[in-house]
Amino acid sequence: MGAGLLAALMHPLYAQRTLTGIVQDPQGAAIPFAVVELPARKLGVQANDEGLFSFPLPAGLTPADSLTFSALGYERRRVAVPAEAAATLRLAALPVSLSEVVVRPGVAEWVGFKGVPKSRGGYRQTILLREKNTGWQIARRCQPTADGYLTAVRFFVNPSHDCGKTGLRAPFRVRVYAADGPGGSPGTDLLTTSVLAAATNRGWITVDMNRYTISFPQRGVYVAMEWLHTSDEFLCRSISYNPESHQKMEQVNYEQSLASALVPTAEAHTWYHTIDYGWVSFNRRFAEQSQILDAAIQARSQP
Known part of the structure; x- marks a missing residue:
């Protein structure tokens, strides 16, 4: 087996591949339309309405590269690029603060x-x-x-x-x-x-x-x-x-x-x-x- 092939097998992050997975909340419910990004590479995809995503990762990734997961109403999370072909990631909900509404006389x-x-x-x-x-x-x-x-x-x-x-x-x-x-x-x-x-x-x-x-x-x-x-x-x-x-x-x-x-x-x-x-x-x-x-x-x- 050539040294190049052996290196690729030992370091799957370097090879071009597709990462699939699901984004969920802490209770395991799907988070629709979450965004999965490689910020340093300016690449990303949006999950579907069931929280499922399929992200073709570029070749040449290193352990220093990381994925960012975000969704409306949830805390952004950064993780290392998984070596596996599939991943499940859970996001914590942001605290909800309602601003006070003061209605004054006036025409909309x-x-x-x-x-x-x-x-x-x-x-x-x-x-x-x-x-x-x-x-x-x-x-x-x-x-x-x-x-x-x-x-x-x-x-x-x-x-x-x-x-x-x-x-x-x-x-x-x-x-x-x-x-x-x-x-x-x-x-x-x-x-x-x-x-x-x-x-x-x-x-x-x-x-x-x-x-x-x-x-x-x-x-x-x-x-x-x-x-x-x-x-x-x-x-x-x-x-x-x-x-x-x-x-x-x-x-x-x-x-x-x-x-x-x-x-x-x-x-x-x-x-x-x-x-x-x-x-x-x-x-x-x-x-x-x-x-x-x-x-x-x-x-x-x-x-």
């Missing part, structure tokens, strides 16, 4: 997106398979005219070009973040409970937020749509053609679209997030660089 206002949503398309995630999900969120900063609290959020949902109403009805998760991340990006989770919503038809879908007692300061918060794989019933197939070879290609999609509109660059406050790269400001410009896409997300503030 919708803030955030101000454009006219396009009738088709928008932001979307394709190829969202049960065994392949690297996370995708679109967030829009919403700023009220005075301090208050968050009473509702809404998203303008479109059917996609490929999946039509099949994709339109796929559930997504509502996320709310403080504007305290690097460079003013989304930062601290303000909504620490998984809140799922789904559209039935094209248009605005409103989610009541009163029960979560989230402060809505004048500096604003970010409201995000997070694409999730919840069921294969929302899968659909589409046909496309390679523009150079004209070869027909079949693609499996799982998607709904979050509508958008072109607005002046100064009025756009949209960011996107992947597990691999974190939060990035959406800065693709159109119309001779004077306009930019803005996500159709709004939030309602009650003083």
